[in-house]
Amino acid sequence: MTDREYMLLALKEAEKAADEGEIPIGAVLVYKDLIIAAGHNEKEKAKDPTAHAEITAIRKGAAFLKRWRLTGASLYVTIEPCPMCAGALLNARVSRLIYGSANPQYGAVDSRFHLTSSSVLNHTMEVTSGICKEECQALMDEFFAHRRS
Numbered sequence: 001m002t003d004r005e006y007m008l009l010a011l012k013e014a015e016k017a018a019d020e021g022e023i024p025i026g027a028v029l030v031y032k033d034l035i036i037a038a039g040h041n042e043k044e045k046a047k048d049p050t051a052h053a054e055i056t057a058i059r060k061g062a063a064f065l066k067r068w069r070l071t072g073a074s075l076y077v078t079i080e081p082c083p084m085c086a087g088a089l090l091n092a093r094v095s096r097l098i099y100g101s102a103n104p105q106y107g108a109v110d111s112r113f114h115l116t117s118s119s120v121l122n123h124t125m126e127v128t129s130g131i132c133k134e135e136c137q138a139l140m141d142e143f144f145a146h147r148r149s
Helices: 003-019 053-065 083-091 133-148
Strands: 026-031 034-040 073-079 096-101 126-129
Touching: 003 026, 003 034, 003 053, 003 073, 003 096, 003 133, 026 053, 034 053, 053 073, 053 083, 073 133, 096 133
Parallel strands: 073 096, 096 126
Antiparallel strands: 026 034, 026 073
8 A cells, every 4th residue: 555545544533533523633553564553533532631543553553563662663644743642653663654734833743843853862763744735634624613613
């Protein structure tokens, strides 16, 4: 599958979040061309501030592989990760991050902070941004416009 095809699956996860009244962010974790986990925001449902799409996918992926190191895995997420999620990706040793749209307020990869490329950390990852950017941003814009009305 291509980056775009995986991101479209992450978008389906984001749509699940929106349907549940959650901020519409979705994630898909891929290892050796196999989807090993998917997740979407579940903070409201779980009453858990850490239940972000990325964290949910990382937890499921670690359980699937039966290890905490996710070296060789790629995470596809619709919106640029926040500091908590970027830190979790680094701690899990995810090899590649692919995200759709920037997160100007909380983005910890390119927008606000640059955690995943910091030279002071012992792990960095390959980052690709802008995959299905318009679709990812439109879902967020639509969600917040509806919420404000």
